[in-house]
Amino acid sequence: MARRRQIYEGKAKILFEGPEPGTLVQYFKDDATAGNGAKSDVIAGKGILNNRISEHIMLCLQEIGIPTHFIRRLNMREQLVKVVEIIPLEVVVRNRVAGSMAKRFDLPEGQRLPRPIVEFYYKNDPLGDPLVSEDHIVAFGWACPQDIEDMVGMAMRINDCLCGLFMGIGIQLVDFKLEFGRRWEGEDMRIILADEISPDNCRLWDRHTQEKLDKDRFRRDMGHVKEAYQEVARRMGILSENSANAVNPAGDNESLDTVQHLFVHNDGVSK
Ligand code: TMP
Numbered sequence: 001m002a003r004r005r006q007i008y009e010g011k012a013k014i015l016f017e018g019p020e021p022g023t024l025v026q027y028f029k030d031d032a033t034a035g036n037g038a039k040s041d042v043i044a045g046k047g048i049l050n051n052r053i054s055e056h057i058m059l060c061l062q063e064i065g066i067p068t069h070f071i072r073r074l075n076m077r078e079q080l081v082k083v084v085e086i087i088p089l090e091v092v093v094r095n096r097v098a099g100s101m102a103k104r105f106d107l108p109e110g111q112r113l114p115r116p117i118v119e120f121y122y123k124n125d126p127l128g129d130p131l132v133s134e135d136h137i138v139a140f141g142w143a144c145p146q147d148i149e150d151m152v153g154m155a156m157r158i159n160d161c162l163c164g165l166f167m168g169i170g171i172q173l174v175d176f177k178l179e180f181g182r183r184w185e186g187e188d189m190r191i192i193l194a195d196e197i198s199p200d201n202c203r204l205w206d207r208h209t210q211e212k213l214d215k216d217r218f219r220r221d222m223g224h225v226k227e228a229y230q231e232v233a234r235r236m237g238i239l240s241e242n243s244a245n246a247v248n249p250a251g252d253n254e255s256l257d258t259v260q261h262l263f264v265h266n267d268g269v270s271k
Pocket residue numbers: 092098099100101129175176177200201202203
């Protein structure tokens with residue numbers, strides 16, 4: 001098979017040239033990093049779980065009319081997506097105080113916010129992704145006021161949809177991060193949701209026990225990272241009940257790619 005051209009490698013994903021013009025293949029790695037790369041490890045099976053979880057969420061969002069880059073899942077680790085010009089912003093939506101917000105304002109984690117808050121961070125690793133205002137965004141030309149309005153509007157709709165989706169499976173959506181991109185169709189440009197939505201970029205707490213089911217388990221050395229991601233997938237109904245403890249039984253990365261039977265709704269997707 002011809003080697004595919006790699007377009008970009010990030011911390012958790014690789015982008016390859018897609019089979020048709022205007023498409024890319026998004027490959028989910030098992031690598032986990034935190035603290036701007038200060039901490040890194042491999043969590044065998046994470047990429048497979050995030051691929052499925054993100055697919056499930058993107059399809060739900062498409063159902064409510066959110067435009068996304070997601071076209072279809074190709075196999076256990078890859079999905080076909082539309083090419084976009086990534087806007088260099090991380091759009092964070094917060095329903096409760098946690099993480100950097102708890103630190104910044106010295107507030108207890110878990111405190112409910114009176115209304116969801118949208119924040120923007122400039123995507124720049126050497127600068128440590130600083131928090132920026134809408135004025136910074138416009139002044140530095142990262143996006144125009146209309147783009148910002150579109151992103152905030154979509155972020156709030158996505159939050160409503162995901163809060164309901166997660167509440168239905170006993171999970172509180174504490175906060176999450178989105179990335180958007182520009183997609184040109186002829187003369188027309190529209191902003192669409194890009195990247196992924198998974199426990200790597202959400203805070204997900206069990207509604208009753210407040211147990212963390214997300215990447216904070218890795219960031220804070222709490223252990224059982226893969227098991228937490230599996231639990232999210234299981235509750236979403238995309239990991240079959242009897243497989244909950246079976247992903248990566250041998251600790252062997254490659255063996256995971258042969259365990260399609262662990263997932264339900266495989267819908268004939270080719271590997
Ligand atoms: P924070 O509390 O560290 O600012 O994170 C807010 C949310 O954004 C949390 O769900 C984790 C997510 N996030 C990312 O996905 N990538 C990042 O680089 C950072 C800093 C946060």
